[in-house]
Amino acid sequence: MNEYDSNRIYDTVKKIGFYKTEKYEDANCYLLNTCHIRDKAKEKVYHEIGRVKKIFRSKKKPLVIITGCVAQAENQEMLKREPYIDLIIGPQSYHKINDKILDHIDNKKRIEETEFDAISKFKYLSKIKNEIGKISSFLTIQEGCDKFCHFCVVPYTRGPEYSRPFKQILDEAKYLSENGAKEIILLGQNVNAYNNEGYKLADLILEIEKFPQIERIRYTTSHPKDMTEDLIEVYKDSKKIMPLVHLPIQSGSNKILKLMNRKHNISEYLETFNKLKEINSNIEFSSDFIIGYPGEDEKDFNSTLDLIKKIKFINSYSFLFSPRPGTVASNLKIISKKILIERLEIIQTQLFQNQIMMNKSLENKTINVLVENLTEDKTEVFGRSEHMTSVIFNGNKSDIGKIIPVKIKTSNRSTLFGEKIIKPNQKVA
Numbered sequence: 001m002n003e004y005d006s007n008r009i010y011d012t013v014k015k016i017g018f019y020k021t022e023k024y025e026d027a028n029c030y031l032l033n034t035c036h037i038r039d040k041a042k043e044k045v046y047h048e049i050g051r052v053k054k055i056f057r058s059k060k061k062p063l064v065i066i067t068g069c070v071a072q073a074e075n076q077e078m079l080k081r082e083p084y085i086d087l088i089i090g091p092q093s094y095h096k097i098n099d100k101i102l103d104h105i106d107n108k109k110r111i112e113e114t115e116f117d118a119i120s121k122f123k124y125l126s127k128i129k130n131e132i133g134k135i136s137s138f139l140t141i142q143e144g145c146d147k148f149c150h151f152c153v154v155p156y157t158r159g160p161e162y163s164r165p166f167k168q169i170l171d172e173a174k175y176l177s178e179n180g181a182k183e184i185i186l187l188g189q190n191v192n193a194y195n196n197e198g199y200k201l202a203d204l205i206l207e208i209e210k211f212p213q214i215e216r217i218r219y220t221t222s223h224p225k226d227m228t229e230d231l232i233e234v235y236k237d238s239k240k241i242m243p244l245v246h247l248p249i250q251s252g253s254n255k256i257l258k259l260m261n262r263k264h265n266i267s268e269y270l271e272t273f274n275k276l277k278e279i280n281s282n283i284e285f286s287s288d289f290i291i292g293y294p295g296e297d298e299k300d301f302n303s304t305l306d307l308i309k310k311i312k313f314i315n316s317y318s319f320l321f322s323p324r325p326g327t328v329a330s331n332l333k334i335i336s337k338k339i340l341i342e343r344l345e346i347i348q349t350q351l352f353q354n355q356i357m358m359n360k361s362l363e364n365k366t367i368n369v370l371v372e373n374l375t376e377d378k379t380e381v382f383g384r385s386e387h388m389t390s391v392i393f394n395g396n397k398s399d400i401g402k403i404i405p406v407k408i409k410t411s412n413r414s415t416l417f418g419e420k421i422i423k424p425n426q427k428v429a
């Protein structure tokens with residue numbers, strides 16, 4: 001979501017004459033869009049500012065703006081602690097960024113703007129063309145969260161759930177499709193809770209797939225509680241929804257899910273898994289796991305491991321629990337670091353093994369790859385499988401933006417390597 005936000009911020013500040021530079025030392029404005037999910041997010045911001053200070057030690061100080069969830073969570077505190085920061089702008093206030101910059105330039109006032117105002121933000125952003133469309137383009141449809149999992153800062157930094165108007169999203173999808181996007185990834189902190197005047201995520205997917213240029217649709221991140229029947233049915237009805245369901249479960253133990261305030265249990269999750277597998281056995285699941293949540297004992301940990309083996313999750317993320325200030329879990333007793341690290345290693349080994357097995361099973365098979373770009377050395381092309389795995393093969397520039405059948409020859413944990421299938425009477429350049 002931060003990548004999408006950064007691009008929309010860029011589309012906005014261009015209007016007042018700010019353009020990207022690849023060279024830090026040339027910049028006269030430095031904007032850091034921050035994420036609060038990972039550990040030590042706040043300290044990373046101060047560290048980064050320290051780096052900028054060094055670069056500009058003997059030059060005119062650039063305008064320094066901090067945006068994103070760390071800005072929202074820390075607000076005034078950051079202005080107090082670091083005089084080098086000029087503006088603090090929270091994620092629901094991006095639409096005000098140009099006014100705030102111009103105000104600062106005129107009055108030299110240091111400004112903090114962290115109001116929750118998603119309605120005005122999206123109203124404003126819908127008038128600014130999303131010009132950073134790529135073959136695979138992000139599109140935010142929903143922000144914020146009302147679920148209040150005990151470990152998570154999102155409800156505090158992004159505010160309550162807000163779903164963008166249905167028509168506004170379709171307009172943006174249309175624009176992206178007419179400007180080269182072949183895949184749309186619908187984004188939201190709680191994307192499957194999308195609900196705008198009765199229109200749900202399922203309706204959006206079925207409407208967006210009507211744009212002929214769009215070949216693939218994905219969505220992230222979802223909550224198990226919001227995997228409603230209409231969304232499950234989409235996997236029967238849609239020709240463009242991809243068969244990878246990213247559905248964070250966090251733990252395989254009902255006791256821990258309850259402590260986390262996740263509002264779902266393992267049997268509900270398995271029910272969704274079984275229903276989707278019944279519709280299409282090619283559907284795979286990926287997930288997020290928090291290892292060592294306070295209260296997790298050996299039995300809870302083994303339940304998580306068993307679940308990973310049972311579902312055979314691919315492409316998943318796993319993290320050690322680390323407390324976030326202001327959340328309920330920040331006051332809980334932390335498990336010893338040594339145990340945490342051992343558990344994480346076991347989980348990651350299993351997840352990696354699932355991924356390796358999945359990739360191995362594709363060797364000597366032909367899969368469809370949406371080509372996104374040339375590889376860095378420009379000798380081959382890079383794309384993604386239907387399950388989001390990276391694929392590298394012997395294509396050329398003209399394959400970019402197309403879905404190409406590729407025979408997989410070899411693989412490692414993260415990447416498939418293959419050869420383009422040439423049809424019998426197809427001319428090759």
Ligand code: SF4
Nearest residue numbers: 145147148149152154
């Ligand atoms: S549902 Fe997701 S975004 Fe919402 S509080 Fe829980 S982890 Fe955070």
